[in-house]
Amino acid sequence: MARQVDERRREPLTAARVLQAAVALADAQGLAAVSMRNVAKELGVVPMALYKHVADKERLVDGMVDLVIGEFEEPAPGLDWQEAVRRRVLSARRAVLRHPWARQAVETRTRRTPAVLGYMDALAGTFLAGGLSPDLVHHVMHALGNRIWGFSPEMFDETPPADAPAPTPEEQAALGAEFARRFPHVLQIATAATRGDLSGVGQGCDEDFEFVFALDLLLDGAARLHRAGWVSVGRPTGDGQDVPDVADAG
Amino acid sequence: MARQVDERRREPLTAARVLQAAVALADAQGLAAVSMRNVAKELGVVPMALYKHVADKERLVDGMVDLVIGEFEEPAPGLDWQEAVRRRVLSARRAVLRHPWARQAVETRTRRTPAVLGYMDALAGTFLAGGLSPDLVHHVMHALGNRIWGFSPEMFDETPPADAPAPTPEEQAALGAEFARRFPHVLQIATAATRGDLSGVGQGCDEDFEFVFALDLLLDGAARLHRAGWVSVGRPTGDGQDVPDVADAG
DNA sequence: ACGCTAGGTGTACGGTGTACACCTGTCAAG
DNA sequence: CTTGACAGGTGTACACCGTACACCTAGCGT
Known part of the structure; x- marks a missing residue:
């Protein structure tokens, strides 16, 4: 005392x-x-x-990421492997969204700290517990890529910070016409995305929806390959490139 | 003169x-x-x-990326949409691999230059020409994420630059044992990835294989959804979250 | 009482992006 | 032919960055 x-x-x-x-x-x-x-x-x-x-600034950012990883939650036991992975990833997503800098930080990290490895290990374990082969788990985790950290790499959002403060309506119309002429297909899918509301084409996308869409697309693909007993045969094709042979597994 | x-x-x-x-x-x-x-x-x-x-350094890097995009090749006409997209993306990949810095540069870019939009437009156009709905194209391009630039976000490779120059064999063995104890599942999939050869566990993965695997997994999923006439119904679930409903489309 | 050491301090160096004033060579208009 | 605008290269300066290195100092075990 x-x-x-x-x-x-x-x-x-x-x-x-x-x-x-x-x-x-x-x-x-x-x-x-x-x-x-x-x-x-x-x-x-x-x-x-x-x-x-x-040690240095690099390690400091590593440590910051580790703190965020520490916020990831374990899913309840007894779940389907697909659902368990889903929940792990979505928990990671919540943590990353709580710390908006984390996405950028993770993207620039190259060091695999024990915390990083621990999370990867838990995720791999969840797949393996579902009976997926180590081979398939490996490739699927690659396919998930950054998505296992709860975010998808996006070049769509990230609204740039207001370059020209207020383009006049006619300027905007001219720009819109120019845009429609040069990038008709982008306009088309952007229109579909906003269901016709073009007020703010750029900053529209529902990131949560896109994230879950891609996640489930990949997990479903993995499940299909698993059911089909997929193995990475790695048949050499003579041009020096192994071809995965993913299609038509189900 | x-x-x-x-x-x-x-x-x-x-x-x-x-x-x-x-x-x-x-x-x-x-x-x-x-x-x-x-x-x-x-x-x-x-x-x-x-x-x-x-204008400033930011724009300079934007311009550098634009130069790389200028190296992307158009696929031959008359191809299946899936194959055409595949070739576009693989051409992007070749360009990015030619400029090893491009991956990092793209990841930090936030501005959509005309060159960027032009590439996205061409890609979207390829999907649309295949008959996919703008709605589906939009979500699939999100799902492809950075992959449309020819690289997948990886936390696996990027071998860190030789921290301890040469750990003694016994140190290495001890580290290996520790690793196996703490991260058994990572070890398991790493072993599968290298087909049992654990000489260099970390820097092993065949990036080309992983890239094509994920790309085809996603394109195949897209094709399946397209065949099934998928639309993003966006049924509100009461918890404020739309659920894509991807599974079992084929 | 002594000295070791963990941990906070101060100074300094070489790097960064870029604002701002300046000079200079070229060219069009008077 | 002169002039003046202006595009474009120069030089200086500022604030900030990460961090190497020498230093001091308080607390502890012996």
């Missing part, structure tokens, strides 16, 4: 506190605001102090 | 020359080496000179 007599002595830094501060900063101001200097300022400490608890 | 009398007058910068220099630099030394200063040095010019031809 005689430890903290000096009550203006602030509690010492730890790796955990540094990471939490970085996450809080990213939550509030985005990943770009996470600099060593900013995080240090947030902790009332000089920038170089962080290096006593974090 | 009396124009370039002074033969030591170097030809003037253009936006195209700046972009080409940036691409060459990235090809040779990676995207990280592409700084305004480096590109300027490559052109024998002062850094600020670039700003007369490129």
Whole structure:
């Protein structure tokens, strides 16, 4: 009890506190605001102090991602493998959506930390428990790609931050006409996506819908291959390229 | 002809020359080496000179990506829509593999340049020409995600650059045992992937195979939905979430 | 009482993107 | 032929970044 007599002595830094501060900063101001200097300022400490608890900035971001992974939930036991995978992934999605910077952070990560491996292991285990062959599980996890982290790589959304503040209606009409002339097919599918409401063509898509659509498309494909007893025969085709032979498994 | 009398007058910068220099630099030394200063040095010019031809660094990278997109090839006419899409995507893949930095560049791009829109339009047009509904095309393109650029988002490869140069065999064995204990399922699928050869578990995967596997899995799923006359009914489920209803379409 | 050490400090370096003022060579209009 | 605008290359400067390195200092085990 005689430890903290000096009550203006602030509690010492730890790796955990540094990471939490970085996450809080990213939550509030985005990943770009996470600099060593900013995080240090947030902790009332000089920038170089962080290096006593974090190897470098790269590892700091790794640790931030690990914290997010820590928020992933285990699905209830006794579920169908397909449903169990679905819930794992959708739980990951919820966590990533809670931390909007996480998508970008994950995309730039290259290091497989124990937390990352742990999640991958749990996911692989869920597939394997469903009876899928390790071979098939491997390829399916590749096919899921970033989707296992709860987001799909998108070049559709991410509304760019207001270049020209307010194009006049006629300018907008001219731009629209130009767009329709040059990119008719994009316009066509965008129209379908918004069910005819072209007010804001760009920023329209229902990301949740798209995510679940793709996820189920892939899981369903996996189930079909599993039922058909698919194996990656890897028949060499002479042009040096193995062909998966996916079609018509069901 | 009396124009370039002074033969030591170097030809003037253009936006195209700046972009080409940036691409060459990235090809040779990676995207990280592409700084305004480096590109300027490559052109024998002062850094600020670039700003007369490129709005800022962000646009410069946009332009670099556009150059890569310019290398994408049109598929031969008269093909099945599925095969035509496949070839478009695989052509994109070849271009991206020619420029190893392009994957990373594309992933960080948010702006839809005319070149980007043009490619998306061509791809959408290929689907539509096959008779797929705009609705389905929209969702399928979402599901393909980054794959339409010829790469799948991977957290498996990207071998980290040699942290500990040479762990002793016994250290390696100990690490292996630890790994097997903590991540048995990852080990299992990695073993399957390398067909039992665990020499280099990490850097093993045949990326070409994985890419084509996933691409065909998705295209085949799309074809199945198309044949079944799938429409995104979007039946509201009360929990505020539309459910795609993908399964069992064929 | 002593010295080790974990951990916070201060300074410094080389890199980044880019704002801004400046110069200069070319060309069209008077 | 002169002039003046202007496109385009220059130089300087600023704020920020990650981090190497030397330093100090408080607390602890011996």
